[in-house]
Amino acid sequence: MARSMLVAAVAAAALLPQLALGQTIDDGSDSVTAATNETVAPAVQTVDPSSSDLDADYFEFESAQLTPEVIANLTSLNLTDASVFDFADAEAAARKRSSLSGKCRVLPGDKAWPSTILWVLLDLLTGGALIKGVPSASVCYEDWPNYDAAKCAVVTANWTTPQYQMNEPTGVDFPVFEGVSCVPPSIARTGADCTLGGYASYVLNVTNVAQIQLALNFARNLNLRVAVKNKGHDFNAKNTGAGALSIWTHHLQDMRYIKSYSTSEYTGPAIKIGAGVQAQKVYEYADSLGLQVVGGIARTVGIGGGYIAGGGHSPLSSVYGMAADQVLAMEAVLPDGTFVSVDETHNTDLFWALRGGGGSTYGVVTSLVIRAYPKAPVTTLTYSFSTSDTVDSDTFWAGVDVFWATFPAIADLGHYRYFTLLCSSADSCSFSMGPHWANAMTTAQLQATVAPFFANLTSLGINVTDAVYTTYDGVYNAFINTFPASTEVVGGWSYHTGSRLFPRSNWADASKLATQSSVIKQAAIDAGMMIGYNIKSATNAKVNQDNAVNPAWRATLMHAMLGATWGSDATPADIAASSKTLTERLQTWRDASPGAGAYLNEADANEPDWQQSFYGDNYDRLYALKQRYDPWGLFYAPTAVGAEDWNVTGQIAYYPTQNGRLCHV
Incomplete structure (x- = not known):
């Protein structure tokens, strides 16, 4: 039978196999066999794990x-439509790239949209990994066939937790730029309905490389259209897209300790x-080995x-550099x-681009080898x-100016500070440090470090009475206790943020620092809140820092964020107006840096000159590599490299969503 002639399977497929009857296999015996999960094994070959070109076996x-x-x-089995799974020739496609002009990705309902039979064939060959895209909140809407009040209660109760969203095939943490197509009624605008909108039409629950390739x-x-979702955390919904086939990498969660990995630098x-x-998982794993790694502050x-x-x-960047700097090697599936x-x-060239050049651009990374460091107290x-x-x-703002003045010295100690400025009016503001993170310091050492700062505040008449010092044995325990899960709230659509990297050179010039202080003050008062990080990207000779990380990071002392908010019944026009105001407020920050x-x-989804702001002088090289490796424009995300070549239809100024058709300009 044809099944025995296929390469060894890794799982059985089971999604509506009867719909595959339109697909057939010629088994070489003058008969034709229906393609079902009984006759078609997943299209996969198991290769030797040691055949990787890296100094680390494949998972x-x-x-x-x-x-x-x-x-x-x-092909030899004459499987109907097998050609839709053929590999491509990127060089040949690049020569024909001009044919993309005006071309749009297909959407459901188009004549060229794949038939149900083709989707079932994809499901069969991927071992049953294909999931029909359905917004999880659709169970709350009576006009959806899956309406279920009890399930709606569960969805609503869990909607704001990132753990819930990362485990949902279509879940995203920040749905505003998806288009707010389907959220629970309790947080939806009055009279809102539920549509698929910018959520993917199909999701592939990836558990092996062959599935991504297929x-x-x-x-x-x-x-x-292709979308890539890992956990769904992206601020600007880059992991969504109307009509998309979403590559969901959430379940690629293997980890392996390598006692000695060698590169030219390390x-x-x-x-x-x-x-x-x-x-959280990699911090915990590293801690169990007496190690620590460079990672972020959100658990999921x-x-x-x-x-x-x-x-x-x-929190470790001021000591070791950016997370992208720690990558020693990667495995990835390319657009071809x-x-x-x-x-x-x-x-x-991909090693350079994939470390800092942005996601959803050059391929789907399946694994990374990252440098680990000896565990140290925090x-x-x-x-x-x-x-x-x-x-x-x-007096309050004089105290904030005292705080600004400490930035160079604190960052150069390898510390990290995460703080918030809140203002309900020009005369009512608060400052909250949460936390000052001191790597490799004891409580006594940190107290001595900040004593001059607190003394300066006291001299102004600002008495800090709630200082709390806590020493941990390492990054993992510092992380789980300093950034509790309860502080991670997602799922809302009534806000968005923008940001700016303020350079060290501003601190070297009193006039520039005064201007910077003034524009931050006014923005915090106008917007009501500003979040900041005192951080630098440390030079680290033990890793390869020749990568595509925005050069602005190499010169920064502060990453600052500003927000925009709107009411629960805000219309798209209201959101656009608020977003426009945010972009205009951020212009004062741009002018000061x-x-x-x-x-x-x-970052701000409406960032002007985003190529320069997000990628700096690396952009031209990144764009050239995009054309070389992805001449089809298979990977698209807003403000990703090459995004200027595409347009999502039906947009209004200052409110870009992903619920329109994607077309090449």
């Missing part, structure tokens, strides 16, 4: 690959992680997703469907001060 899920031999086998080949050959401990491993962020792709700032190893000697400090009967507005930039993972 088991990476050994399951789609190879040219598998494609040839499908999906990308399928999408490329059939002119489908020999020592490393950890290989699957792309779906979240921050996928370290190997957009976080590292965008650079990745961390091939699976490649990437490091400083293999696919070196001491944290929290405190606050505010306007009061004894501290007027001028000429030539700097912004952190692309936490």
